[in-house]
Amino acid sequence: MKISIQNLDFSYENKNTHQERCIFAQVNAEFQSGDMYAITGVSGVGKTTLFKLLARQLQFHNGEIKFDSHSINDFSIQKLRQEIISQVYQDYSLIPYMTVRENLLLSVEIAELKVRHSDEERAKELLAELDIEDKYDTLVSDLSGGEQQRVSIARALMLNPQVLLADEPTGALDKENSLLVGEKLHQLAHNRGIIVIVATHDLAIADIADKKYRIEDYSIIGG
Numbered sequence: 001m002k003i004s005i006q007n008l009d010f011s012y013e014n015k016n017t018h019q020e021r022c023i024f025a026q027v028n029a030e031f032q033s034g035d036m037y038a039i040t041g042v043s044g045v046g047k048t049t050l051f052k053l054l055a056r057q058l059q060f061h062n063g064e065i066k067f068d069s070h071s072i073n074d075f076s077i078q079k080l081r082q083e084i085i086s087q088v089y090q091d092y093s094l095i096p097y098m099t100v101r102e103n104l105l106l107s108v109e110i111a112e113l114k115v116r117h118s119d120e121e122r123a124k125e126l127l128a129e130l131d132i133e134d135k136y137d138t139l140v141s142d143l144s145g146g147e148q149q150r151v152s153i154a155r156a157l158m159l160n161p162q163v164l165l166a167d168e169p170t171g172a173l174d175k176e177n178s179l180l181v182g183e184k185l186h187q188l189a190h191n192r193g194i195i196v197i198v199a200t201h202d203l204a205i206a207d208i209a210d211k212k213y214r215i216e217d218y219s220i221i222g223g
């Protein structure tokens with residue numbers, strides 16, 4: 001799969017003053033399957049906004065976002081978020097009083113799918129790829145931050161998405177765990193042939209990525 005952003009414009013409008021805050025003006029960028037991309041840029045420049053546009057949580061004004069030859073607006077939001085895009089956040093967003101297994105299978109149930117034996121197998125496979133297969137029946141509250149983030153990555157991949165968006169995935173981790181999570185994201189992009197896009201302030205994580213983009217002056221630069 002290829003994501004192409006073409007001549008994209010986006011501004012937030014202040015509902016009280018009706019003033020516009022421009023975030024993107026005539027932006028172009030491409031993302032290819034099998035690669036990990038880092039998105040850097042100063043705080044408030046638009047990294048999370050880019051993710052929201054890619055997940056159709058925000059609607060752009062002009063331009064186009066394409067998944068291969070299809071406009072993002074041709075997909076239903078449900079299809080986009082269940083089959084194409086999945087997200088990982090800085091705070092893991094796991095349910096602490098449930099086990100790792102229960103957290104992973106819950107993502108299948110939320111998608112209104114019946115949990116099958118193959119889902120259990122997939123959960124174990126993903127945990128093994130992330131080196132935490134021994135935590136399958138552990139309560140999330142008993143895991144370290146680095147382990148929780150690896151569980152949240154496994155959960156994000158349960159429905160086999162083609163694109164993984166990770167917003168500051170190492171923001172709450174120490175250096176050693178950050179690098180481990182960064183390396184795992186890189187491996188997953190290569191081994192599973194998915195697009196992994198990581199918004200980060202951490203230059204060591206950006207260095208792990210195959211390609212680097214920086215958001216600056218309403219543009220996305222690099223690639």
Ligand SMILES: Nc1ncnc2c1ncn2[C@@H]1O[C@H](COP(=O)(O)OP(=O)(O)OP(=O)(O)O)[C@@H](O)[C@H]1O
Pocket residue numbers: 012013014021023041042043044045046047048049050
């Ligand atoms: N719903 C909104 N309405 C108006 N302005 C918003 C809204 N959401 C974000 N903004 C503003 O848009 C700008 C970009 O926000 P965004 O969250 O994309 O930045 P970011 O690069 O992810 O920042 P950080 O690195 O601090 O997470 C910021 O100035 C923010 O205050």
